[in-house]
Amino acid sequence: MKKLILVRPNYNSHIITPPLGIGFLASYLKKEGVDVKLIDGLKDNLSNEKILEIILKENPDAVGITCLSAFYNEVIELSHMVKKENFSCFIGGVHPTFLPYKTLVDSKADYVVCGEGEIALTKLFKNNFKNKGIKGIYSLADLKDENQPFEKCEIIENLDDCPFPDWEQIDPNTYPKAPHGAIAKNFPIGIVTTTRGCPYECTFCASPHFYSRKIRYRSPENVIEEIKLLTEKYKVKEIHFEDDNLTLNREHIEKICNLIIKNKIKISWACPNGIRADKVDEDLIKLMAKSGCYCFAYGIESANTQILNNIKKHETIDVIEKSIRIADKCGISCHGFFIFGLPGETKETIEESINFAIKSKLSRAQFLILDVLPGCELWTTLQGEFIPNFAKNSYKEPEWLPVGLTKKCLLEAQSKAFKKFYLRPVIFLKMLKSVRPAQFKFLFKRLTEYRLIENKK
Secondary structure, three states: EEEEEEEEEOOHHHHHHHOOHHHHHHHHHHHHHHHEEEEEEHHOOOOOHHHHHHHHHHOOOOOEEEEEEHHHHHHHHHHHHHHOOOEEEEEHHHHHHHHHHHHHHHHHEEEEOOOHHHHHHHHHOOOOOOOOOOEEOOOOOOOOOOOOOOOOOOOOHHHHOOOOOOOOOOHHHHHHOOOOOOOOOOOEEEEEEEEEEEOOOOOOHHHHHHHOOOOOEOOHHHHHHHHHHHHHHHOOOOEEEEOOOOOOOOOHHHHHHHHHOOOOOOOOEEEEEEEEEHHHHHHHHHHHHHHOEEEEEEEEOOOOOOHHHHHOOHHHHEEEEHHHHHHOOOOOOEEEEEEEEEOOOHHHHHHHHHHHHHHOOOEEEEEEOOOOOOOHHHHHHOOOOOOOOOOOOOOOOOOOOOOOOOOOHHHHHHHHHHHHOOHHHHHHHHHHOOOOOOHHHHHHHHHOOOOOOOOOO
16 A cells, blocks of 8 residues: 655744645545645644654655645755655645646655545556656646746546545644634634635635636535534534625525534534635525624735725625624624735725725734735736745745835735724724633734734744
């Protein structure tokens, strides 16, 4: 039996949740006869040297490393270490999907995997780790330069055919209390996705191009079976749906809610990754609340209409504001994501967004600085206007600047926005009451990285 190790390297993050991507990959490859071991360097706070020690002890046939732009440098370092020990190595994830040639050159890995890897990697292992024209898998023998066209891997059309993530190896009980969204109601938390894909075209997001602007659904029954597994076997008390578009198909989300109620599954649940404000109404939000939903986020991005048009958000600030009020009326803790530094941003539009957040019924708000990511439309349209910096603190420092704004201006705006929003007594006290003692370490990390308090260490 072939043996594979899949790795998520350690990197600087205050969000530490089970890595569903390699979790799904592990369970699918196991089903196809591959022995798979997961190493989560982030959860276990493992250096690359320690990860390599485990790899040497396990002596696999190949090592796969998942890669996002936020930890690209860590991936490159680990790949070099793995190749120095003569292991076969491949790198997958969003970053190498859109920069396959550069990733191969930098990493010295054997292959990059472009897109969803389940089917392609199964073929690769059945071919004894030799790429015989497998769609979406490339070596430097296949790609001659960074401009050469490439294809993404074959996808699983029916997501119910994909086994649940390898929960035995990413047991929710083994993860620290550092959830997406910072604060949660109950622990342990199970991370679930019910869909893959996004049909929209937001210019700052890589998801539309990664999934070719299509969305696929798991059946609600299949989703409920996974939730039952998580609650019964792993004693999960809260579910976080991490879909890009959980509420896009009304019938889909309504059936999930009704099945939770019908099966008397006693959980709290949230959507920390965000839902679209124009895809919910009062009746749907009430049903979500009845089934256990207590919190979700809206991707607001900006309160300025022209900026929303610039980024192809296809949503109006009036609709967003109305949906926030409805959520608050229904007893849902509603969060808002804002991005500073989008095309068209000025000091005035930043103030517009801050004032909107403060005057709204939002319970919490996240003010991010634009990351220009490989795979998003802005990566292409802004080429030549910035130097990519994969060593920077993601979403907390800019690399591209709109006309008239400076790096200092954006950094100060981010800190100012957080302070003005959270240092209001009602909001501050409500948030403080929600924090568990075990979360203070990760919350402190957030506060220092967003420059709200000074870490004098």
